Amino acid sequence: MDRFLRGLARFTDGYLKVLPLLGKAVPDRPNAPLVLEVARRTRVAPDVVALRLVGDGPLPAWQPGCHLDLHLPSGLRRQYSLCGDPADRDGYRIAVRRVGAGSAEVHDLPTGTRITVRGPRNAFPFVAGGPVLFVAGGIGITAILPMVQASRRDGLDWRLVYVGRARAMPFLDELPDDRVEVRTGRSADLLRDAHPEGAVYCCGPPSMLDAVRRDFASARLHFERFSPPPVVDGRPFSLELRRSGVVLPVPADRSALDVLKDLRPDVPYSCRQGFCGTCEVGGVRVCVQRPTGDRLVLEDL
Template structure:
């Protein structure tokens, strides 16, 4: 490796180690978190609603791939991708599929309600260079849609494979450009057959789709975002120590530290459980999905 690449590697390694600290969610007083108002609520697919959130003036700029952290009144925190127009500074759009307690709470919001919001943050950045293949499954279209529209605006060489169980479960079908879009209902076979060997792939969808894409496209130009943590595979047990209280919990080989911690403290702050944003990282280990290098993981503040 030449001196330039050695320097670049050192910089990248330091930057990646710093990302968990930069993105870590910190609890704050309810009044310290900005609140946006729900200006519009629209059903865009079965069990999926789109919300337009507005403030008192222009909102911070964002790029395709960004998401918002929603601090719900119940105390839950959830992340949702921005799926509107980045050039529109008057409001943010998110789309939420109802799959659990947090999303059910979001579905209950109505125009005029206000919600505490942090962000935007980008854990899924789009480089905007072609050729590029987009692969989206169901609600995974939310971060992909702005990337598709940006690619079309820039005149890039792009394709989209969009899969779902049925058309009524697939949001934003009516907003996709008619050309270069392959909509597959009830099947997701061979999504990478149109991928350029020297191009990039951006993928968002269920774990089975991500596993297939990662298996079939072994390239550093594969970018993806998870909506669920990967399963614990070949895990091993370890101890989780809560330094302040002195409590030591045993984490089995088939469970995560966060799962075990929530058995003891159901209301412990956590953010996404998605394995991509780093908000729960402790010493470089993501509490939701990773295992520590040794036999014990120590949490200083709990």
């Protein structure tokens, strides 16, 4: 079956390449590169800017939980959740908090800038059903906001706990007052309104996710991380770069990506959570993957 699927993928890619030569239209490929223009920049919080990105025509459809991979002019690649209206096919909205080099570059992009993106892709799908408790920490509201809007539209039983460092939090003006609890500073008892038979969707910093996972150990918990989970119960192994002949020792408490970055600081990566694929080399995702044996081999490096 695996061989069949690989052959089918090769056939499909070849078929799509031949279509333009035959005068045929190529169907939408959500993961193919798109070149979009920064049409509008809006400051939605003191350290958060929202961008509207538009193309030359209708954009690929997306659902709550989807994100874009931005290929920035500097060569950096970063992921940002789509936080606009899925029904708006004329443009995408993302919102970015300034926290590092990539986000600072996004903040400084002037209107009119054309930028390459990949997506939309969904690693945090929302299955509409109630009752639902949403928990958002800071900029994590970007992934949660479209889910909230979909729940409002569909008449679901839902609540949102929105936690931030200060009251100036992004998109408060787009949230209804009657089902949203806004908290500032450190917050406990995030799951007070969680229904025992309901679902919880959470996006925020690691401390928030750890607290929610500890207090709501259920298959109905869905979450998205800002940063990679720590390496737990890891064991050392060797990372072999087959093309260059280099072998690197990877300690038990580090990832292959961490060690590879020491040697090659320009190696591309983005989310470090295992789902984006930016750092994939020869089918191996060096941000999180560990070998079953003593050696992980990257054929293309």
